[in-house]
Structures are given as C-alpha cells and as structure tokens.
Amino acid sequence: MRPAVLTGEHYMTGDVACAEGALAAGCLFFGGYPITPATEVAERMAHRLPEIGGTYIQMEDEIAAMASIIGASCAGAKSMTSTSGPGFSLMMENLGLAVITETPCVVVNVQRAGPSTGLPTQGAQGDMMQARWGSHGDYEIIAMSPASAQEIFYLTIEAFNLAEKYRTPVLIMTDEVIGHMSERVIIPKAREIKTVERVKAKGRKDRFRPYAAGDLGVPPMANAGDGYKIHVTGLTHDEMGYPAMTVEAQYAMMDRLVGKIRNNVKDIIRYEEFMTEDADFIIISYGVSARTGWAAVEEARARGMKVGMLRLITVWPFAEDKIRELAARVKGMVTVEINLGQVHLEVERCVAGRVPVRLVGHPGGTLISPDTVIQTIKQEFGV
Amino acid sequence: MALWRVPLDAEQIDVTLGIVHIIKERCKGCGYCIEFCPKEVLEFSKEFNQKGYHPPRVKKPDDCVNCHYCEIICPEFAIYSIEAEQEQANP
Amino acid sequence: MTIAQEAIREATSHPLDDLLRTERIPHIWCPGCGIGTAFSSCLIAMKESGIDLEKTVMVSGIGCSGRGAGYVKLDSYHTTHGRAIPFATGMKLANTDLNVVVFSGDGDLFAIGGNHFIHAARRNVDITVVCVNNFNYGMTGGQAAATTPHLAKTTTTPLGNPESPFNLPLLAYAAGASYVARWTTLHARDLTTAIQEALANPGFSFVEVLAPCPINYGRRNKEKPLDTLRLFQDKSIIKNNAHPTELDVDWEKGVVLGTFVNNPRPCSTDMYDKTCRLEEKPEKKTAA
Ligand SMILES: Cc1ncc(C[n+]2csc(CCOP(=O)(O)OP(=O)(O)O)c2C)c(N)n1
Ligand code: SF4
Ligand code: SF4
Ligand code: SF4
Ligand SMILES: [Mg+2]
Numbered sequence: 001m002r003p004a005v006l007t008g009e010h011y012m013t014g015d016v017a018c019a020e021g022a023l024a025a026g027c028l029f030f031g032g033y034p035i036t037p038a039t040e041v042a043e044r045m046a047h048r049l050p051e052i053g054g055t056y057i058q059m060e061d062e063i064a065a066m067a068s069i070i071g072a073s074c075a076g077a078k079s080m081t082s083t084s085g086p087g088f089s090l091m092m093e094n095l096g097l098a099v100i101t102e103t104p105c106v107v108v109n110v111q112r113a114g115p116s117t118g119l120p121t122q123g124a125q126g127d128m129m130q131a132r133w134g135s136h137g138d139y140e141i142i143a144m145s146p147a148s149a150q151e152i153f154y155l156t157i158e159a160f161n162l163a164e165k166y167r168t169p170v171l172i173m174t175d176e177v178i179g180h181m182s183e184r185v186i187i188p189k190a191r192e193i194k195t196v197e198r199v200k201a202k203g204r205k206d207r208f209r210p211y212a213a214g215d216l217g218v219p220p221m222a223n224a225g226d227g228y229k230i231h232v233t234g235l236t237h238d239e240m241g242y243p244a245m246t247v248e249a250q251y252a253m254m255d256r257l258v259g260k261i262r263n264n265v266k267d268i269i270r271y272e273e274f275m276t277e278d279a280d281f282i283i284i285s286y287g288v289s290a291r292t293g294w295a296a297v298e299e300a301r302a303r304g305m306k307v308g309m310l311r312l313i314t315v316w317p318f319a320e321d322k323i324r325e326l327a328a329r330v331k332g333m334v335t336v337e338i339n340l341g342q343v344h345l346e347v348e349r350c351v352a353g354r355v356p357v358r359l360v361g362h363p364g365g366t367l368i369s370p371d372t373v374i375q376t377i378k379q380e381f382g383v
Numbered sequence: 384m385a386l387w388r389v390p391l392d393a394e395q396i397d398v399t400l401g402i403v404h405i406i407k408e409r410c411k412g413c414g415y416c417i418e419f420c421p422k423e424v425l426e427f428s429k430e431f432n433q434k435g436y437h438p439p440r441v442k443k444p445d446d447c448v449n450c451h452y453c454e455i456i457c458p459e460f461a462i463y464s465i466e467a468e469q470e471q472a473n474p
Numbered sequence: 475m476t477i478a479q480e481a482i483r484e485a486t487s488h489p490l491d492d493l494l495r496t497e498r499i500p501h502i503w504c505p506g507c508g509i510g511t512a513f514s515s516c517l518i519a520m521k522e523s524g525i526d527l528e529k530t531v532m533v534s535g536i537g538c539s540g541r542g543a544g545y546v547k548l549d550s551y552h553t554t555h556g557r558a559i560p561f562a563t564g565m566k567l568a569n570t571d572l573n574v575v576v577f578s579g580d581g582d583l584f585a586i587g588g589n590h591f592i593h594a595a596r597r598n599v600d601i602t603v604v605c606v607n608n609f610n611y612g613m614t615g616g617q618a619a620a621t622t623p624h625l626a627k628t629t630t631t632p633l634g635n636p637e638s639p640f641n642l643p644l645l646a647y648a649a650g651a652s653y654v655a656r657w658t659t660l661h662a663r664d665l666t667t668a669i670q671e672a673l674a675n676p677g678f679s680f681v682e683v684l685a686p687c688p689i690n691y692g693r694r695n696k697e698k699p700l701d702t703l704r705l706f707q708d709k710s711i712i713k714n715n716a717h718p719t720e721l722d723v724d725w726e727k728g729v730v731l732g733t734f735v736n737n738p739r740p741c742s743t744d745m746y747d748k749t750c751r752l753e754e755k756p757e758k759k760t761a762a
Contacts, residue, residue, distance in 0.1 A: 050751045055568065059560060097553060225549065229550075409499065411500070418703070455518065457511070458659075
C-alpha cells in the first residue's frame with residue numbers, strides 16, 4: 001500500500017503531480033467530474049485516496065463536485081476538485097459560497113481553449129479573468145499558476161496551506177500543456193513537507209463567535225460535529241454567522257473578507273524575477289507561458305537585448321507593487337499569455353501609462369513562440 | 384364536530400389530563416391548534432399580542448387530554464401541553 | 475382555574491427551545507405557513523430518535539424552507555439553491571460519524587437540484603432528506619414549480635399550470651431511495667414518526683411533507699390556510715406500502731400518504747469501503 005507522500009524521483013504528468021501534491025498536503029476528499037484535460041487528476045485521486053484512508057467520489061456534475069468539497073471541508077477534511085473551462089463555469093456559484101462561508105478548499109483548472117467547448121484537448125490561459133471575477137459579487141481570491149510538473153506538485157501543497165491559513169478557496173490555474181506533459185518530479189520525504197492546518201475553534205462552546213476575526217483577520221474554524229453548533233450561511237452574516245440583512249453587516253463582513261487577503265498580500269503573493277536587475281524590457285508571464293518567457297529572455301540576451309522576466313506564481317492577488325516598481329525603471333513591458341489579453345489588462349492598470357505595455361497573446365490551442373516575443377519587443381520598442 | 388376530529392390521534396393516546404401552555408408573543412394566529420384540537424379545548428382570545436395576532440386561550444381546561452397535537456402542529460413553537468400530575472410534581 | 479394556573483399557561487419557553495436558536499425566533503415564515511410544522515416535526519424526530527445531536531447536522535438549500543437550517547441549534551449549513559444534497563454528500567463522506575439531515579423545499583430539491591437528488595438516492599448516501607412541498611416557489615413570490623399541480627395558478631402560470639407535476643415518491647423510489655414516505659403537515663405525528671424512521675435507516679431516506687403556502691400558493695388558488703389543511707384531511711388516503719405509481723398529487727382523485735419504501739440496502743460508504751479499500755489498508759480516516 002502506497003503512503004500519502006510518494007517520496008522519490010518520478011516521471012509524471014502535471015495532472016498526476018498535482019494529485020500527488022494534494023495527497024502530500026493532507027487532502028482526504030476529492031469530488032470529481034471528468035473533463036479533458038483535467039481527468040487525470042481525478043483518476044489519480046480515485047486510485048490513491050482509498051489507499052490512504054480518504055474518499056473519492058465522482059459527482060453528477062461540476063456544480064455537485066464543488067458543493068461536495070465545500071461540505072467535506074466543513075466536516076473537517078482537506079478537499080479538492082479539478083476541472084477545465086466548462087466545468088469551471090459550473091463551479092462559479094459555489095466558489096462564491098466557499099468565499100463567503102470561508103471554507104478552505106482547492107480547485108484546479110487545467111485550462112483548455114474556449115469559449116464553450118472550444119478546443120477540448122488543447123491548452124490556453126483564457127480563464128484567468130474568470131478565476132478572478134467568475135463568481136458574482138466582490139471578493140478576493142488566491143490563484144496560483146505553475147510552470148512545470150514539479151512546480152504543480154509544490155504549488156498544490158502551497159494552495160492547501162494558503163486555503164487553510166486564510167480559510168478561502170484557492171485556485172490552481174494550470175493548463176493542458178503542463179497537465180499533460182511528463183517531467184521529472186522529485187517528491188521529498190514526508191517530514192520535509194510543511195503542511196498547514198486550519199486554526200480550530202477553542203474555548204467555551206456557548207460563547208464561540210464563528211465569524212469573529214482571529215489572527216490575520218481569519219476566524220478560527222469549528223468543523224461540523226465539533227460541538228460548537230455553528231450556523232453557516234451564504235447570506236450576508238454577522239459574527240455569529242447569522243443572516244444580517246443590513247448595509248452595515250454587508251460592509252463589516254466584506255471589509256473583513258476582502259481585508260484578510262488584501263492585508264496579507266505580502267505573505268500570499270509569490271513571484272520570481274529572472275534577469276530583471278539590469279533589464280530595459282520586462283516580460284510578464286505565468287504558467288506555461290513563462291516557459292516561453294524564459295526562452296525569450298535567454299535568446300534576447302544572446303542577441304544583446306536587456307530583457308528580463310517577472311514570472312507570476314500567484315496571479316491573484318496581483319503583484320501590483322512589484323509591477324509598479326518595475327515600471328518605474330524599465331523602458332517597456334510585454335505580457336505573454338495564451339489569451340487575448342486578460343492579465344495584460346492588470347499589467348496596463350498598474351503600469352498606468354508610465355511605459356508602453358504590449359500583449360503577446362494568442363486565442364489558444366498552441367504555445368507562444370519565444371521568437372514572437374522577441375519580434376514584438378523589437379518592433380514595438382524599436383530595439 | 385367535524386368527523387375527522389375523531390380518528391386523528393385520540394385513540395392512540397393514553398387518556399391523561401394535560402395543561403396547555405401558550406407563549407402568546409410567538410403566536411401568529413393561524414388557528415391550527417384551535418381548529419384541530421381533538422377536544423376543542425382552545426379558542427381565539429380577544430387580546431392582541433405585540434405582533435397584532437390573537438393568540439389562543441384555553442376555553443375548556445379540564446378537557447385537555449395532553450395529546451400534544453397542538454404542540455406538534457403549531458408552526459411557531461408557541462404552544463405545548465404538559466401532563467397534569469407531572470406539572471404538579473415539578474411546577 | 476386558579477390564578478397560579480393561568481400564569482403557568484402563559485409560558486415563555488417551549489420544550490423544543492433547546493434545539494432552536496431562540497434568539498432568531500420568530501422565524502420568517504408567514505402565519506399559517508406549513509414549513510414551521512414540518513420543521514417542528516423534524517426537530518421532535520431528531521430529539522426523540524436518540525441520535526447524538528452534537529454529531530447531527532442540518533443542511534438546507536435556498537427558499538423559505540431552506541431557512542430551516544438557520545433556526546436549528548445544531549451545526550447547520552444554509553448553502554446555495556439546489557445544492558444542499560451534494561454539500562451534504564461531501565459532508566457525510568468526509569465524516570461518516572455525522573448524521574446529516576437535509577431540510578429544503580420542492581423547488582430547491584426537485585427543480586434546480588433534481589439531478590443531485592436522483593444521484594444521491596442511486597448511491598444510497600446515508601442522509602435524510604425532508605422536502606417541504608408547498609407546490610410552488612414560495613420565497614420568490616409564488617412561481618410555478620416542478621410540483622405545481624396541473625391547472626393550478628401561480629404568478630408564472632396565470633391561466634393555470636399547463637404542465638404536470640412530479641410524483642416525488644415515485645421519483646425517489648425509481649432512483650433507489652431506501653426509505654420513502656409522504657405525509658402532510660396536518661399529519662404531524664405520522665410525519666414525526668416517518669422522519670424518525672428515516673433517521674434510523676442507514677441509507678438515503680426521503681420524506682415528502684405536503685404543506686400549505688397560504689401567502690403565495692393558497693391565495694392564488696382560493697385556499698385559506700385552514701382550507702388547505704381541510705383538503706389534506708378530506709382528500710388524503712393513508713395507504714402504507716402503496717405502489718409508488720399510485721402517488722400522483724391529484725386532489726380530485728385523492729392523494730395517498732404513508733410509508734412506501736423501507737428497504738435498507740448497503741449505503742454508499744459501505745459499498746465504497748468494500749469495493750475500493752483493499753483489506754490491508756488502514757481504516758477510513760475521520761477528518762480531525
Ligand atoms: C441559482 C439561483 N436561482 C434562483 C434563485 C432564486 N430563488 C430563491 S428561492 C427560490 C425557490 C425556492 O422554492 P422552494 O425550494 O420550493 O422553497 P419555498 O420557498 O417554496 O419553501 C428561487 C428560485 C436563487 N436563489 N438562486
Ligand atoms: S394537548 Fe393540545 S391538542 Fe391535545 S387536547 Fe390538549 S389542547 Fe387539545
Ligand atoms: S398553532 Fe400556534 S401560531 Fe397558530 S394559533 Fe395556535 S399557537 Fe398560534
Ligand atoms: S411565502 Fe409561502 S412558503 Fe414562504 S413563508 Fe410565506 S407561506 Fe411559507
Ligand atoms: Mg416550495
């Protein structure tokens with residue numbers, strides 16, 4: 001019987017590495033629904049969860065899958081689902097439920113080209129704005145974008161850790177290419193993996209206020225069956241968790257919900273800089289497109305162009321300060337992403353006209369070539 | 384008396400005496416307890432509660448058989464009965 | 475009657491108060507609304523069944539009936555419209571020690587949530603579903619539902635409902651529910667017993683409660699609250715073990731009440747453990 005942490009060196013696809021990352025993080029429940037190119041995550045979990053005492057269930061659709069993982073998390077299990085565009089759309093309403101009820105969970109979107117059924121077997125990064133704003137109303141969300149199978153393993157662990165720490169859903173926004181490509185993945189020893197558990201409710205059960213801010217603005221959590229007899233609702237609620245249909249209650253609840261992310265962006269946001277110190281031009285990219293970015297930087301440097309890259313590991317919340325800082329010292333930026341300009345809009349917003357910003361995008365189905373990036377930099381910035 | 388009053392509960396219940404308790408402020412005046420009490424123990428009172436409804440009052444206290452039907456049908460948790468002796472034992 | 479007795483009759487607390495979030499009472503339900511009776515029966519059943527209430531959870535969807543979870547003093551989850559059952563499924567599977575009761579409306583469970591209902595019944599997930607069927611969407615002002623009788627008037631069927639309603643017990647039976655009963659709020663005592671049996675059944679249990687919605691359904695169909703209950707009295711036929719095909723809601727013909735299915739079979743987690751967990755492997759972990 002295999003353990004939860006498969007210590008050793010493996011060749012696995014990004015989808016499988018994602019599942020292994022979840023298990024290493026302590027995931028015990030997966031509610032799934034098959035969809036290319038995310039199916040392998042569910043398949044791996046269906047094999048592995050019963051081995052380690054967890055539970056896999058294939059739900060009747062993605063709405064149910066999303067609802068089931070929220071229920072499982074409220075019952076105390078770290079839980080996850082995976083999907084691609086069409087299923088991601090179906091999950092949006094309950095993603096909002098996880099946000100407002102502050103239920104930790106992880107949702108993996110192995111992106112394919114859309115809209116609608118689009119190109120089911122070919123990659124894209126076209127769901128990035130949906131990840132940010134797909135559910136209705138205002139909210140903050142954490143979304144991470146891995147650039148390799150090895151990284152998806154680690155980021156899935158990070159995603160669970162952040163979900164538990166901030167009591168929030170966390171999205172892994174990967175894509176078909178990362179999901180399906182086999183790479184070397186090294187899984188460390190179990191004791192070397194840092195996992196985070198939700199802060200549990202403690203103290204007098206009759207005095208517990210389930211939505212009163214704790215450290216970092218995050219309320220300690222009582223699971224179902226812990227004896228706290230809590231009420232949890234998707235309605236606007238007060239600190240008791242009771243519906244409170246007033247402007248004041250909405251304000252107070254939203255202030256804390258949004259604040260627990262906004263006030264802790266330093267802890268949440270992860271990015272990586274590649275040859276940015278002396279760069280005149282910056283590539284902003286994430287996920288599989290960062291691989292295009294790396295190649296483009298190397299090629300550009302070989303040709304004597306001072307190009308560097310800011311790789312967003314957490315796409316949401318957005319690394320605004322970093323981008324503003326770069327905008328103050330470079331001559332131009334390009335956003336490289338497989339869509340027609342989504343994260344690009346955020347880059348433009350942060351740069352606010354200080355330097356020219358161009359998109360190197362594509363509607364999906366293929367990777368962007370490093371050459372296109374270099375050509376764009378040359379043409380647009382006259383180097 | 385309507386025919387249905389008889390089969391509802393009466394014969395399953397041991398005949399003991401009950402005392403009905405009414406939480407007047409919870410009542411929304413639907414009249415279910417009054418209409419469906421097998422012993423016609425209750426009637427609407429003339430008084431209004433704070434919500435503006437007429438809560439029931441006990442018309443025939445000695446007839447209550449402690450069947451709890453009023454208690455179970457009341458949508459408002461506003462009425463219940465207690466066995467008479469028990470009531471005397473623990474007031 | 476002595477003055478002392480009169481004083482006692484004006485009580486301030488109720489025997490179910492320990493199961494109620496009394497600070498939230500009065501509830502939002504309209505005068506004469508049947509949801510309160512169905513809810514009360516559910517609480518009595520939970521209490522009398524002797525199950526561990528610290529390990530008992532109520533899950534609701536959205537609607538007037540879906541507000542149930544907000545009034546019970548247990549761990550209680552008010553989820554999204556139609557999704558109480560998949561939420562409850564995740565909860566039960568993640569911690570099989572929990573007793574999970576879904577309390578919600580007909581629109582919630584059978585229109586938007588119909589797909590989840592049939593799948594949970596098929597899987598025989600060990601949860602109890604109590605559906606308040608008030609023949610319409612009460613909360614949104616009385617629109618037609620999947621349970622609205624043919625020709626009944628609602629705001630979206632002003633000339634009468636052209637469609638036919640679901641026979642919910644037949645649907646539950648066909649989908650594989652291992653316990654199926656139907657009562658009305660007038661039959662509150664039988665209803666309570668049925669919910670108790672449903673709680674005891676180790677599998678997917680379904681209890682339909684026919685209930686008045688005097689404000690939105692009754693008003694448009696010329697039924698005052700008491701008229702609806704009289705209809706429940708005059709036009710209901712108690713017939714345990716009736717064949718599910720006989721259970722259409724047709725008040726002309728009469729509506730059959732009773733327990734129709736009580737056939738325990740292995741529940742989803744038993745079947746999962748038996749099929750998917752190989753023998754040497756550790757026991758299912760109950761989430762900490
Ligand atoms: C996704 C979604 N669609 C629509 C609604 C609006 N809505 C709220 S309650 C409800 C109907 C509830 O009907 P039912 O479940 O029968 O409950 P009742 O109010 O009759 O008890 C609807 C359509 C919603 N909240 N969410
Ligand atoms: S308990 Fe209630 S319903 Fe029963 S006889 Fe007494 S008053 Fe009537
Ligand atoms: S059933 Fe309850 S709410 Fe209705 S009249 Fe009687 S006490 Fe009042
Ligand atoms: S609208 Fe109908 S279902 Fe809703 S509370 Fe009022 S009577 Fe009950
Ligand atoms: Mg309804």
